[in-house]
Amino acid sequence: MGGEVKPAKGLRRHLNSGFVAGFLLVLVTYVIVSQQFAMDTPTAVTSTAPRIDEKESMSKAPVETDDKVRQEWQPKETPKDTSSAVATEELPKIDSTNAKPIENGKVVCSSNGFYSDTCDVDGDVRINGTALSVTLVPASRSSERREWKIQPYPRRTVSGIQEVTVTQLATPGAAAPACTVSHGVPAVVFALGGLTGNYWHDFSDVLVPLFVASRQYGGEVQFLVSNIQPWWLGKYEAIVRRLSRYDAVDLDRDGEVRCFRHVTVGLRMHKEFSVRPELAPGGLTMADFTAFLRDAYALPRAAAAIGVTRAPPQKRPRLVVIRRGHYRKLVNMDEVVRAAEAAGFETAVMAPRFDERVEDVAREVNTFDAMVGVHGAGLTNAAFLPAGAVVIQVVPYGRLERMAKADFGEPVADMGLRYVEYSVAAEESTLLEMLGPEHEVLKDPAAVHRSGWDMVAEYYLGKQDVRINVTRFAPILAQAFHHLRHS
Numbered sequence: 001m002g003g004e005v006k007p008a009k010g011l012r013r014h015l016n017s018g019f020v021a022g023f024l025l026v027l028v029t030y031v032i033v034s035q036q037f038a039m040d041t042p043t044a045v046t047s048t049a050p051r052i053d054e055k056e057s058m059s060k061a062p063v064e065t066d067d068k069v070r071q072e073w074q075p076k077e078t079p080k081d082t083s084s085a086v087a088t089e090e091l092p093k094i095d096s097t098n099a100k101p102i103e104n105g106k107v108v109c110s111s112n113g114f115y116s117d118t119c120d121v122d123g124d125v126r127i128n129g130t131a132l133s134v135t136l137v138p139a140s141r142s143s144e145r146r147e148w149k150i151q152p153y154p155r156r157t158v159s160g161i162q163e164v165t166v167t168q169l170a171t172p173g174a175a176a177p178a179c180t181v182s183h184g185v186p187a188v189v190f191a192l193g194g195l196t197g198n199y200w201h202d203f204s205d206v207l208v209p210l211f212v213a214s215r216q217y218g219g220e221v222q223f224l225v226s227n228i229q230p231w232w233l234g235k236y237e238a239i240v241r242r243l244s245r246y247d248a249v250d251l252d253r254d255g256e257v258r259c260f261r262h263v264t265v266g267l268r269m270h271k272e273f274s275v276r277p278e279l280a281p282g283g284l285t286m287a288d289f290t291a292f293l294r295d296a297y298a299l300p301r302a303a304a305a306i307g308v309t310r311a312p313p314q315k316r317p318r319l320v321v322i323r324r325g326h327y328r329k330l331v332n333m334d335e336v337v338r339a340a341e342a343a344g345f346e347t348a349v350m351a352p353r354f355d356e357r358v359e360d361v362a363r364e365v366n367t368f369d370a371m372v373g374v375h376g377a378g379l380t381n382a383a384f385l386p387a388g389a390v391v392i393q394v395v396p397y398g399r400l401e402r403m404a405k406a407d408f409g410e411p412v413a414d415m416g417l418r419y420v421e422y423s424v425a426a427e428e429s430t431l432l433e434m435l436g437p438e439h440e441v442l443k444d445p446a447a448v449h450r451s452g453w454d455m456v457a458e459y460y461l462g463k464q465d466v467r468i469n470v471t472r473f474a475p476i477l478a479q480a481f482h483h484l485r486h487s
């Protein structure tokens, strides 16, 4: 997608495909996290919704902050509305006022925070794919006709996704299309595209929510996919196949009218790259998701090495350092590797490529007990580590800790891994030599955040590499080693 981006002033000169993909990750969470914390710490990271022109320069799938979803069951609430404490909590708002006796079926729609709207439809449900319509047909005359518009990609701020119309008819008969195929299993309707193609978004936006939506069915569920991306389904086949035994239906081009007794429309994201068990069917957790991944990819190690020791001949714990290609690179990789060795780890460097088979990456990552990486999509691979492993996230200079925690810190802890954070000091950032100590970017990161997303993206995320002071980093490595020794 990088080829689509026209070189222009400043930031855009430096765009390339990896850059674009990586920025979408942080842009989305930046906006969300900014909102979430705007309430309690108004001076820290303030609201910085990106403007349309920048967004469109960044990708074919620009992020919009306008809330395009019509929400008929609750007051309109946009991501810009920092006064909304409800959004901060992301609690589902269930519409159960129209629950009907079972013969007439029922539609239950919910909305959570900034992420997603979904409907669960029970009864005589008929789906016309080309019309993107899901219709509940009552057995007898019921209440008034109702309609919901659902964006089936679980970030409602993402544009380019067609809405699905969910309709509850008031009367049986006429307005309902006749079934051409009747399914004995439930269905989940969702969209691909959006921000997928970025490894972290693949997991955070689709794979985790899809797991939550469908795991309860043990494979006996039909996926109906709008904006279908065959390459994506191929890339994650091991996961998708384990969730559904049936070929996914290309919904937009499906000529059938498919009938089901139960349909979930849309995917629910509870939080970034994780699950909130209290919202998940059966209380599923993020640790259940990673256990499921180990199963899907036949990963041999369920638990990290414990009771490790530095003394030969016993095997040392294995640590992997994730190498990044474009920006936010570790400049002194060799030194970091030596420091990890000195701390007692057997150490390797990995530079996973986007076109690499997920099963190969998963298998390699699973051999390690600890991971070190600068904030970025490569850390998504922590999902393949054995339980009890340690993840050290190196947070680049510039007050990025909140975003780092939301994207990886909490997810990693939810996976049952130990999370350790290392915040880069100005002295360890290449921004210091590039801009000098008097530049606002070095002197006043809080002011840079107040100025908006542009400079945060351009400098802290885009122009910064990291030279870790291994003296300062040593206690972090020692902490990681200590955890493996005693857990």
Ligand SMILES: *[C@@H]1O[C@H](CO)[C@@H](O)[C@H](O)[C@H]1NC(C)=O
Binding pocket: 128, 129, 130, 131, 177, 178, 257
């Ligand atoms: C499905 O929807 C399309 C587009 O609105 C329409 O042309 C078609 O007739 C519908 N199919 C049935 C069986 O109603």
Ligand SMILES: *[C@@H]1O[C@H](CO)[C@@H](O)[C@H](O)[C@H]1NC(C)=O
Binding pocket: 427, 469, 470, 471, 472
């Ligand atoms: C590296 O960190 C140590 C310990 O914090 C500090 O004493 C030293 O000055 C740092 N070195 C550089 C070059 O900043």
